[in-house]
Ligand SMILES: Nc1nc2c(ncn2[C@@H]2O[C@H](COP(=O)(O)OP(=O)(O)OP(=O)(O)O)[C@@H](O)[C@H]2O)c(=O)[nH]1
């Protein structure tokens with residue numbers, strides 16, 4: 001685990017005082033239908049994760065292949081970190097030390113989006129790849145068991161359900177897992193509300209029509225769907241022969257919307273309180289009537305924001321190598337070299353491929369960023385894809401409405417330089433060896449996997465496992481039913497899983513979710529190009545390089561913050577003066593003395 005997670009290695013961590021919050025809500029609720037406008041859908045019983053109450057869920061990670069190998073390696077690292085971050089605190093602690101955790105079982109598979117127009121609407125992957133995943137899963141099942149499969153891409157609701165059916169396990173896509181982590185890590189009221197809102201928005205987009213075991217069609221997850229409408233499908237007021245009332249889909253969506261509105265009103269209350277507190281802060285505490293300036297520290301998740309703020313303010317904010325350790329805004333005061341006191345605001349970290357709706361769910365927390373006088377962007381300089389991290393953060397900041405001026409004025413900080421120094425050249429060589437070997441092996445692997453009718457998938461599975469995990473598995477006898485049968489079943493049921501049908505049935509507010517796949521396909525196919533482009537582009541130069549752990553560069557950072565705030569103040573002052581002189585120059589009737597002077601001249 002240690003070697004592969006180069007960009008998240010650390011030793012410093014502190015323990016939270018708070019008790020655990022939500023159970024694993026999405027999966028629980030997707031495995032039991034959304035209950036009558038349930039007051040708390042997080043409490044849905046029967047979670048697949050409750051098998052061992054004291055153990056975090058065991059995920060099997062499926063990473064679609066990316067080119068070039070460095071890109072793949074970075075995404076795989078992130079996927080493994082995400083999988084291991086899904087853990088709740090118990091009695092205020094995470095039970096296991098992140099770096100003691102075993103590397104989750106994982107496999108790298110062929111990515112259909114690397115080949116144009118090959119993404120399948122029903123299962124995302126081609127049948128050869130699905131068969132390969134199933135073969136690994138079966139092999140793992142016979143050993144330690146797996147609670148769910150995490151596929152590190154964004155799936156549509158239909159693709160997710162179909163994969164669940166074929167694999168016989170809950171399937172989480174990237175967004176689903178991130179929401180699970182939000183829910184597992186949220187422990188303040190605000191964070192819990194926002195995490196549940198994010199889960200709800202996601203859930204709304206996942207309502208797919210499913211056929212129950214008794215052959216009845218309905219919406220929700222397979223198997224355990226309750227009857228939600230007495231009239232059933234088609235009774236929803238279409239045409240004069242239809243009965244009054246709602247369709248099942250409409251009913252479920254209405255319930256979700258009701259819960260959403262309830263959450264939004266609660267979040268609004270929190271926002272109002274925050275706004276009042278902010279206004280009070282601005283009035284008192286500053287020098288020369290300037291008010292107390294706020295500096296928001298933003299960045300990709302795990303960049304070291306909380307550690308940096310703790311180091312600057314000599315406090316002890318919660319930090320952890322688990323992704324999304326911070327979910328709510330925290331403020332810490334710090335005195336700058338000039339003697340000026342400012343507030344540093346810690347915020348939720350960002351991550352790539354997060355739909356804007358989820359970002360919006362955290363709007364009240366992110367308001368601190370919008371209201372801040374200055375932004376500090378922390379970048380983990382050990383991340384092999386730090387440029388991607390950088391552009392993800394800039395993109396999210398733009399999405400939430402941060403002004404161009406503030407972005408221009410933002411201070412860029414490269415953190416964790418101690419780690420770079422510690423690594424030295426030796427590790428670099430080791431990593432490039434790893435990537436090169438992986439590239440060669442995996443291109444062989446994917447060539448075989450591409451075939452729609454593959455004879456012996458077991459061999460290829462072994463290659464991938466040995467390469468990435470140091471383990472080998474024998475999954476060659478694991479294919480039941482046969483691939484051909486599975487394919488036939490999916491083709492037969494194609495109509496039943498149609499997204500188009502869903503869209504014509506109700507509002508299209510979630511079109512966004514349905515187009516995510518297409519976007520992702522386009523983005524992934526451009527990844528090679530982006531990587532190439534970024535090589536030819538000049539590297540970004542940070543304002544300062546620091547180590548939040550060792551304290552290197554922190555004084556310099558404080559000086560830059562001081563300087564930037566001073567320049568801002570001066571500019572504001574001069575704007576005021578200009579504004580005032582404009583008022584002075586306003587037209588006024590000429591006075592007698594003025595006229596006399598003019599005549600004399
Ligand atoms: N080696 C090294 N590790 C660091 C440094 N700064 C932070 N870390 C480690 O990086 C991990 C993440 O740190 P956090 O401060 O929780 O990062 P964050 O950006 O607040 O993360 P989220 O709240 O999850 O978004 C922790 O394990 C830290 O100990 C540093 O300067 N050097």
Ligand SMILES: [Mg+2]
Nearest residue numbers: 305306325326
């Ligand atoms: Mg943090």
